[in-house]
Amino acid sequence: MTEAVRTDPFTVRLEVRSYELDPQLHVNGAVYQQYADHSRFACVQAAGVSVEELIGDGLGPVNLETVIRYHRELRGGDEVDVSCAWVWGNGKTYRVEHVLRLPDGTPAAEVRHVSGLLDLRNRRLVDDPAARWRERAERPELLGLR
Template sequence: MSEPFSVRIKVRHYELDTLGHLNHAVYHSYAEVARLELMEKAGALDGGLREVNLAAVLLESHISFRRELRAGDSVDVTCEGKFAQGKTFHLDSNILKPDGTLAAEITCRLGLMDLERRKLVDDPRGRLERAGVRVELLEPAGG
């Protein structure tokens, strides 16, 4: 089993709330950074999807906060895909302190939208593969 994709981010002072810990909305931004970097690495942001008039769209995001983060902390933000039947798939993230302590779990449900019809398409995994996206990077465990 492969390790999920991960990117390191440093918590900045301006991202804090009045309690002195990372603002709740910023956790979602960190997951977005990891999702976009993984999608870019897999080839989903250039060429292939645009050529077939598709784009990934975020449909749902849920977060569970586990530990506070403060200014100066560094975190590793993972991103790992899970495909199943139907029109949607997941790109989920964990936000971890360098010692492995889980700070937050974020689940995100996405779909592939036909940009002309403005509708989700079936078989997002297959559509991504046919567009030249390296799906094995999105879903390293193979489902």
């Protein structure tokens, strides 16, 4: 059984760049997912997990479902804090949740993933992905694990 731990979510601050804007001058919808991906990768690195070793050992994190909920538009030059919180269950999947907020705390969007850890050799999700992440992390609490 996975033992989850509640911590403040890992957060990175990003600045909206001009090339991320669509013709209405707000952030293109696909970029919200890229911001979430950036936050998750930074969180994994901060937890001390080597993505190169993970992939070299035949394991790859995959997103199986992504849902984006928009609250307000982001525009060029805005700064946005992107959190990353891991939510563990007992199966082969887990959730990673991101909240994008302006520096004043106003929510701009939420990005939620259902994810898994894929065995790249047999193309199947591994059992107990939390255990695999925990054994590789120097700071498992950043991944919501004890």
